[in-house]
Amino acid sequence: MGTLLGLTVANVKSLARDRAALFWTIFFPIMFVFLFGWIFGGSGGSKISVGFVDQDGTQASGGLRQALAGVTLLSLHDGTLDAEKAAMQHGDVSAVIVVPKGLQDAFVQARTGNAASIAVQVYGDPSQNQTTQVVQGAVAQVANGFNLAALGGSAILTVSQLTLQSTSISSVAYLVPSILAMALMQLGIFAAIPLVQQREKGILKRIGATPLARWKLVGSNVLLRLMVAIVDAVLIIGIGFAVFNVHIVGNLLEVGAIVLLGSASFLAIGFALASFLKTEEQAQGVVQVVQLPMMFLSGIFFSFDFLPGFLQTVARFLPLTYLGDALRQVMVNGAQVAPLGADLAILAGWLVVCLGISARSFRWE
Amino acid sequence: MTQGSELVIRVADLKKHYGDVRAVDGVTFEVARGEVFGMLGPNGAGKTTTIEVLEGLRPPDSGTVEVLGLDVLRHPQSIKQRIGVQLQSVSLYPRLTVTELLDLFGSFFNHHVPTKQLIDAVDLGERAHAWAMNLSGGQQQRLSIALALVNDPELVFLDEPTTGLDPQARRSLWDLIRGLQDKGTSVMLTTHYMEEATELCNRVAIMDHGHILEMGAVSDLIGRRFRERAVFFDSNPKLPMELLARLGGVSRAAQEEGQTVLYSNDVPGTVGALLATADEVSVEPRNLGIRQATLEDVFLDLTGRALRD
Numbered sequence: 001m002g003t004l005l006g007l008t009v010a011n012v013k014s015l016a017r018d019r020a021a022l023f024w025t026i027f028f029p030i031m032f033v034f035l036f037g038w039i040f041g042g043s044g045g046s047k048i049s050v051g052f053v054d055q056d057g058t059q060a061s062g063g064l065r066q067a068l069a070g071v072t073l074l075s076l077h078d079g080t081l082d083a084e085k086a087a088m089q090h091g092d093v094s095a096v097i098v099v100p101k102g103l104q105d106a107f108v109q110a111r112t113g114n115a116a117s118i119a120v121q122v123y124g125d126p127s128q129n130q131t132t133q134v135v136q137g138a139v140a141q142v143a144n145g146f147n148l149a150a151l152g153g154s155a156i157l158t159v160s161q162l163t164l165q166s167t168s169i170s171s172v173a174y175l176v177p178s179i180l181a182m183a184l185m186q187l188g189i190f191a192a193i194p195l196v197q198q199r200e201k202g203i204l205k206r207i208g209a210t211p212l213a214r215w216k217l218v219g220s221n222v223l224l225r226l227m228v229a230i231v232d233a234v235l236i237i238g239i240g241f242a243v244f245n246v247h248i249v250g251n252l253l254e255v256g257a258i259v260l261l262g263s264a265s266f267l268a269i270g271f272a273l274a275s276f277l278k279t280e281e282q283a284q285g286v287v288q289v290v291q292l293p294m295m296f297l298s299g300i301f302f303s304f305d306f307l308p309g310f311l312q313t314v315a316r317f318l319p320l321t322y323l324g325d326a327l328r329q330v331m332v333n334g335a336q337v338a339p340l341g342a343d344l345a346i347l348a349g350w351l352v353v354c355l356g357i358s359a360r361s362f363r364w365e
Numbered sequence: 366m367t368q369g370s371e372l373v374i375r376v377a378d379l380k381k382h383y384g385d386v387r388a389v390d391g392v393t394f395e396v397a398r399g400e401v402f403g404m405l406g407p408n409g410a411g412k413t414t415t416i417e418v419l420e421g422l423r424p425p426d427s428g429t430v431e432v433l434g435l436d437v438l439r440h441p442q443s444i445k446q447r448i449g450v451q452l453q454s455v456s457l458y459p460r461l462t463v464t465e466l467l468d469l470f471g472s473f474f475n476h477h478v479p480t481k482q483l484i485d486a487v488d489l490g491e492r493a494h495a496w497a498m499n500l501s502g503g504q505q506q507r508l509s510i511a512l513a514l515v516n517d518p519e520l521v522f523l524d525e526p527t528t529g530l531d532p533q534a535r536r537s538l539w540d541l542i543r544g545l546q547d548k549g550t551s552v553m554l555t556t557h558y559m560e561e562a563t564e565l566c567n568r569v570a571i572m573d574h575g576h577i578l579e580m581g582a583v584s585d586l587i588g589r590r591f592r593e594r595a596v597f598f599d600s601n602p603k604l605p606m607e608l609l610a611r612l613g614g615v616s617r618a619a620q621e622e623g624q625t626v627l628y629s630n631d632v633p634g635t636v637g638a639l640l641a642t643a644d645e646v647s648v649e650p651r652n653l654g655i656r657q658a659t660l661e662d663v664f665l666d667l668t669g670r671a672l673r674d
């Protein structure tokens with residue numbers, strides 16, 4: 001165990017002292033977070049766009065609208081329920097407020113002494129927790145004012161919260177899991193480069209002349225990469241949260257488990273590639289040829305509905321499609337390509353197949 | 366080698382082919398404990414292949430290969446605990462320091478020599494905290510030798526240990542190897558330098574095209590072939606070889622690196638005859654000298670070419 005640790009420390013030092021490798025494994029994905037965050041995130045200080053659906057069409061609902069419009073943080077956008085939900089899904093509005101039919105009636109009933117209540121519905125995106133909370137808070141406050149004015153505080157008007165996932169690609173929340181998936185994919189596949197380098201330099205052969213067990217040599221490389229994967233995940237999720245307000249709705253342990261499984265699968269792909277590559281130059285080239293198309297085809301940055309049919313088929317075989325999907329589902333409750341279980345099974349499948357290839361074909365010199 | 370002494374290497378009819386290339390083609394030799402054994406041969410002779418089979422890095426095609434009394438194919442791990450290996454060409458983790466590398470490699474073995482002691486042994490004290498990639502070629506070579514000694518091995522394999530070293534570093538490495546021998550460590554090394562083999566090795570094997578051509582103590586190898594001594598001078602076209610070969614006492618005449626060498630049983634007679642002949646064509650043999658035959662002469666005689674091209 002001590003030797004495994006020592007070798008892992010040696011690998012960590014080698015990585016930490018190699019500026020180019022550090023850049024690609026850690027700073028590059030973080031740059032993506034900022035870049036996409038600023039492009040798609042909009043400016044933090046402006047108003048929150050909210051869809052307003054008036055199904056009552058009475059004086060009372062008009063009064064409610066006026067009160068909401070008076071909240072400085074909100075900018076209302078009127079439309080039918082379907083239109084506003086669609087707008088939310090496209091990312092044009094961040095929440096939808098629905099005033100159901102019967103609002104005025106409820107107040108009339110209450111004034112005549114009958115018990116009555118009616119709920120205003122607020123659709124929010126759970127991955128954009130902060131925004132959703134602001135909107136719900138504003139609606140609740142306005143509703144409270146209405147209740148007070150009408151009958152001294154009895155709860156005629158309530159607020160019910162509904163969730164509606166925004167699948168808009170312009171949402172930063174959607175991008176954080178995608179960037180994390182990209183980082184893990186690159187981390188794994190790029191592992192081919194130092195392996196080929198170490199073989200070309202004869203380091204693997206030299207270590208082969210010592211009694212060190214080979215699994216420890218492989219294991220230390222795996223440990224290093226998994227450690228970096230965790231660092232990447234913490235940094236990306238942390239920056240997403242601190243700078244761009246993206247909340248993780250899922251369980252962090254689940255996220256961690258998927259991060260590890262995904263990294264392991266891509267590492268296995270990296271090892272399998274290293275089995276067939278002879279020189280470092282070859283490795284540099286092939287790694288790009290594998291990772292660039294994968295990044296664009298797998299629907300992590302663009303929904304692959306935009307792709308022509310045969311490319312969609314290709315996308316359905318790419319492991320990155322499923323890592324992105326799994327992370328999105330767990331992190332921000334995003335729309336899914338496949339059920340979570342299927343995502344994980346496909347990633348595990350890639351892991352097993354590529355490990356098998358590496359075990360058969362990897363050369364130490 | 367004395368009969369009955371313990372063998373650290375036993376190789377019998379070793380063959381290793383790469384496709385059509387018969388890198389090692391039936392090699393047999395033994396090394397006794399405490400010996401320094403040298404393998405000489407031109408590029409591509411099969412030295413590295415032989416040594417890497419012994420180190421357990423390449424499986425032999427056929428033949429018996431035992432190191433420290435153990436079969437290399439059956440007990441690679443126990444052998445690796447007890448041998449030291451320096452490979453002909455290897456660069457190490459480029460961004461680890463000398464100290465870190467020695468510590469790391471030490472950790473691979475059951476017991477290891479303190480890093481400080483190794484650094485002093487190869488005189489790398491000033492560079493102890495330099496990254497491997499920033500060492501000069503000779504310093505890297507010394508680091509690679511220190512790594513071969515990290516487990517205080519019983520048997521050390523050194524593949525061209527002094528290639529790339531300056532003369533001073535080469536001599537200090539010779540001292541290191543003699544020191545190893547003094548404390549009973551066995552050494553198998555390869556070299557292109559005759560002088561090195563003569564200085565260090567108890568016995569040498571001369572190898573070419575995958576075969577051992579001749580093996581034994583350096584003085585025996587020379588004595589076996591050359592009872593004569595060599596008279597040499599800068600070649601001159603006015604002194605053709607046919608003429609010189611007929612001079613008194615000359616058994617053979619050869620050309621090497623711009624010099625004419627006359628192997629003679631009667632050096633005074635040969636020199637007298639040479640000077641008389643030269644006088645007739647009014648030339649004076651330049652850089653005239655006399656020496657014992659060397660390993661270089663043996664090699665030339667065996668292979669028809671100089672050891673280094």
Ligand SMILES: Nc1ncnc2c1ncn2[C@@H]1O[C@H](COP(=O)(O)OP(=O)(O)OP(=O)(O)O)[C@@H](O)[C@H]1O
Pocket residue numbers: 383386387388406407408409410411412413414415453
């Ligand atoms: N992995 C290999 N694949 C194919 N041929 C090889 C391989 N390794 C060595 N050879 C060939 O085997 C022959 C012997 O090579 P080897 O390296 O043993 O020579 P050497 O005596 O160490 O030479 P040098 O003095 O140049 O180091 C050469 O012809 C070489 O090209």
Ligand SMILES: [Mg+2]
Pocket residue numbers: 412413414453524
């Ligand atoms: Mg060699």
